[in-house]
Amino acid sequence: MAAIQPPRCAVLHTPAWPIAAAILHEPETFHVAQPLAVFHAQRVLSCSPLAWREGVRPGQRRRQAQGACPHLVIVPFNADRDARMYEPLVQSIGTLVPLIDVENPGSLLLATRGPSRYVGGDDALAVRLLTLASEGLSHANQGLNVDEVIAAGGGLGVGIADGRIAATLVARSSSRRGEPVVIQPGHEATATFLAPYAVKVLTAVAGCSPDLVDLLERLGLRQLGDIARLSVTDLVGRFGAIGETLHRLASGTDDTPPSTIPPPPDLTMSRVFDDPLLQLDMLVFAAKALTDELGAYFHERGQVCTRVQVEAESEHGESSQRVWYRAEGMRSATLLDRVRWQLDGWINGTEPPTAGVTLLRVTPIDIRSDAGTQVGFWGGRSEADDNATRAITRVIGLLGPQSVTVASWRGGRDPREVYEMVCFADIGSADSGGVGQQLVLRPDDDADAAEWPGSLPAPAPAVVHHDPLLVEVTDVHGRVVAVNGRGLVSATPTTLLQHGQSYRIVAWAGPWPVDERWWDQRARRAARFQLVIEQPDGQCAYLAEVAAGQWWLTAEYA
Amino acid sequence: MSSVRVSSLSPSLSGPLSEMTLSEMTLARERLLPVHQTLAPLFGLNADDPTPLALTRGHTVACVGSAAMSCALAVLVAPTRAGSWAGVVGLPSCGVQAAADLGVALERTVFVADPTGGSRTSGQQGDAAAALSALVDGVDVLLLGQRVVSSLSTSLLRRLQTRVQSRGGVLVIVSEAKSLVSSLSADVRLTATTQQWQGVDLGYGHLQRRQVLLQLDGRRRARTTEQQVWLPDHQGQLSPVEKAAENTGVVIPLRHVG
Numbered sequence: 051m052a053a054i055q056p057p058r059c060a061v062l063h064t065p066a067w068p069i070a071a072a073i074l075h076e077p078e079t080f081h082v083a084q085p086l087a088v089f090h091a092q093r094v095l096s097c098s099p100l101a102w103r104e105g106v107r108p109g110q111r112r113r114q115a116q117g118a119c120p121h122l123v124i125v126p127f128n129a130d131r132d133a134r135m136y137e138p139l140v141q142s143i144g145t146l147v148p149l150i151d152v153e154n155p156g157s158l159l160l161a162t163r164g165p166s167r168y169v170g171g172d173d174a175l176a177v178r179l180l181t182l183a184s185e186g187l188s189h190a191n192q193g194l195n196v197d198e199v200i201a202a203g204g205g206l207g208v209g210i211a212d213g214r215i216a217a218t219l220v221a222r223s224s225s226r227r228g229e230p231v232v233i234q235p236g237h238e239a240t241a242t243f244l245a246p247y248a249v250k251v252l253t254a255v256a257g258c259s260p261d262l263v264d265l266l267e268r269l270g271l272r273q274l275g276d277i278a279r280l281s282v283t284d285l286v287g288r289f290g291a292i293g294e295t296l297h298r299l300a301s302g303t304d305d306t307p308p309s310t311i312p313p314p315p316d317l318t319m320s321r322v323f324d325d326p327l328l329q330l331d332m333l334v335f336a337a338k339a340l341t342d343e344l345g346a347y348f349h350e351r352g353q354v355c356t357r358v359q360v361e362a363e364s365e366h367g368e369s370s371q372r373v374w375y376r377a378e379g380m381r382s383a384t385l386l387d388r389v390r391w392q393l394d395g396w397i398n399g400t401e402p403p404t405a406g407v408t409l410l411r412v413t414p415i416d417i418r419s420d421a422g423t424q425v426g427f428w429g430g431r432s433e434a435d436d437n438a439t440r441a442i443t444r445v446i447g448l449l450g451p452q453s454v455t456v457a458s459w460r461g462g463r464d465p466r467e468v469y470e471m472v473c474f475a476d477i478g479s480a481d482s483g484g485v486g487q488q489l490v491l492r493p494d495d496d497a498d499a500a501e502w503p504g505s506l507p508a509p510a511p512a513v514v515h516h517d518p519l520l521v522e523v524t525d526v527h528g529r530v531v532a533v534n535g536r537g538l539v540s541a542t543p544t545t546l547l548q549h550g551q552s553y554r555i556v557a558w559a560g561p562w563p564v565d566e567r568w569w570d571q572r573a574r575r576a577a578r579f580q581l582v583i584e585q586p587d588g589q590c591a592y593l594a595e596v597a598a599g600q601w602w603l604t605a606e607y608a
Numbered sequence: 609m610s611s612v613r614v615s616s617l618s619p620s621l622s623g624p625l626s627e628m629t630l631s632e633m634t635l636a637r638e639r640l641l642p643v644h645q646t647l648a649p650l651f652g653l654n655a656d657d658p659t660p661l662a663l664t665r666g667h668t669v670a671c672v673g674s675a676a677m678s679c680a681l682a683v684l685v686a687p688t689r690a691g692s693w694a695g696v697v698g699l700p701s702c703g704v705q706a707a708a709d710l711g712v713a714l715e716r717t718v719f720v721a722d723p724t725g726g727s728r729t730s731g732q733q734g735d736a737a738a739a740l741s742a743l744v745d746g747v748d749v750l751l752l753g754q755r756v757v758s759s760l761s762t763s764l765l766r767r768l769q770t771r772v773q774s775r776g777g778v779l780v781i782v783s784e785a786k787s788l789v790s791s792l793s794a795d796v797r798l799t800a801t802t803q804q805w806q807g808v809d810l811g812y813g814h815l816q817r818r819q820v821l822l823q824l825d826g827r828r829r830a831r832t833t834e835q836q837v838w839l840p841d842h843q844g845q846l847s848p849v850e851k852a853a854e855n856t857g858v859v860i861p862l863r864h865v866g
Binding site for chain 2: 435438440441444445453457459468469471474514516539542558587589608
């Protein structure tokens, strides 16, 4: 089999782009000198080198990360911000290279054949790309030391090599080294470069499943070179069709999936506006019609689009062109996200169009068959889930995003803190499965729950007062019962006074002292009690708290 | 040239409501939602059935009494586990941990702020009606607090009830009071009365379980059925009170409480 010459690519890569984006976006809040980490779904998504040095690692849980680095500054996850802040860099490089493939904010790929000849070689191109990138960012963020910010984002790596996978790996190592790296063209050089890499990198750069990587490791194929040395026939015999892909990936010949079918030309969806639009909302609304139609087309054929080109043109002839890539495939909602990011970056960016937008065009470039989710027959995503998501989205439209929430387990001693209410709009917009996939619904195991010594044992109260009710608890002589600094009760509580009514306390337990957050302003010292009172229609149990001499009812076992 | 006559449905029939109404052919099983196994005897079903189907779609269930909140959450358990979605409206004080312990599938439960904002002004009412009817389209069980119910006007409540009936959902209303203070007529009324709390005494122990008397009555029910249950039991769940255990006492295993 003749080895195909893969196209020569350059990759620009910033490992912790969300960090850099956050600093660029809110320079007053976040500083390069702080250890920063972006969290998504309670886990570290990326962290700055400073945080890394303190022991914070991507994938860690929040508490672990804060344990490793107590002064860690938490940056909220925001995909829109990342994309918008990356746009100036892409635009700046766009002045040299017309077609740029943005894999995700923080990483972009371009074909070097033309540009490299234009600027005089791969080395010159690498240097030029670096200059353009930092110029673009400095121009957009006046008054900030962009180099420092990029360093906080893990540095800007430029790698040039044959094929997407080699170029991506080169760029990753370049960002660590702090200088551009160029691998000589030719099959030999690429294969030699790839050989020592652990097979694990295939998960990150080529989207191989962790199971497959695990299997390879157990078979003793620990490095890419091990796979490349095997014959394609053997690999196909052992792994099936994916064996051939593996061999191509490991030997650096090509990574274009063979199932990619070039779309028929009529798939280009465009919309011409008679009245030029300059408002982002209206443009996105118009784009939604395009992406919905495309999404429906792919859905009918059981396909997803992995690469799409989005173009917008203004009345004065300015245009914004970008290629978006997503290995998992894009459907209508994810496609619309890309269009919105691009338009947002263009219209609210440094070189906004001087007139309204007259043309919007979405062109699918790579399409593959959808191996993804199907409506479940037993389990999985069901029609009820889709109906509910649709209805809830409508309710959010009517009442506002804050008013519709779902519960997410967070842990805590107080019944008010154990579950956190998360806006449905923040987690439901993705087009993957139901609510449960992005949320922690209950502690993973008993160990997690046991991490909260002093939390109340089951059962939990059915009514939780977020604004505690002020009451009075007195002893036989009518004196208010107090708890001293050592956690001792002054007298046996016998009466509960609420709204002028008095109730007899038939049973009580406590005090259980709580001394939380003594290290910051949210410090709280209190003693908790469970009180059972006698009411005309039966018993009533409360969780009460005494803090600074005041009694509060914080929850009711209703 | 002859004119073309376009025949069309009258606007009232072609509206979204007509598409959403239940189709005429529904099997008896499909008109029912499951209830918790422990509640089955109340509905006159066999307690051994793992998924007793007893809640009729379109019905309004009122949970009243001192243990109303726990009782309403217990009603949510079986439907949400079986794949239905639930909406909890206007109950910010709902104990999420208690719900999770009871077995409510939180991944299919959404909490919606009181759409009326506690006021009876007409503008708010319109928004609330639109939001509630939109929610009814998507969720099978709608849990409403007494506050929301009393701030909605009578006509809106009727319309909501009709909407729930046509969409095949179940409306659950929680009221702390002895009886439902509303113009709504409930098809099923569950009265949960606290009998006794166990596990806590004068100065020691901690709340472990509560014996609750559940009484069910309603329209087209010949007699009131009742059952003694632990709500919650020592794991926060709903379980029946065994007759034998009542006298001899049950051994609750020791556990680590932090």
